[in-house]
Amino acid sequence: MKEESVIPVYAKLLFEEDVQFYVDGKPATPGQILALAEESDYMADYVPGKEGKIAEVRFDRIHQT
Numbered sequence: 283m284k285e286e287s288v289i290p291v292y293a294k295l296l297f298e299e300d301v302q303f304y305v306d307g308k309p310a311t312p313g314q315i316l317a318l319a320e321e322s323d324y325m326a327d328y329v330p331g332k333e334g335k336i337a338e339v340r341f342d343r344i345h346q347t
Contacts, residue, residue: 300331300337301336301337301338301339302337302338302339303315303338303339303340303341304338304339304340304341305318305324305341306341306342306343307340307342310341315339315341318341322345323343323344323345324341324342324343324344325341325342325344326339326340326341327339327340327341327342
């Protein structure tokens with residue numbers, strides 16, 4: 283079974299109002315997010331905000347390189 287890319291999901295969220303992105307606890311640029319979106323060393327956590335919409339996406343490294 284072919285794995286689908288997560289990049290379209292993150293690309294859409296990058297343009298949503300009030301969605302903040304973080305990498306290892308630091309604010310991240312859209313370019314940083316798209317560059318690491320398919321890296322297996324990171325896990326995304328979705329943080330809900332008002333009305334249950336996504337307010338933050340936090341990428342944390344889960345493997346040491």
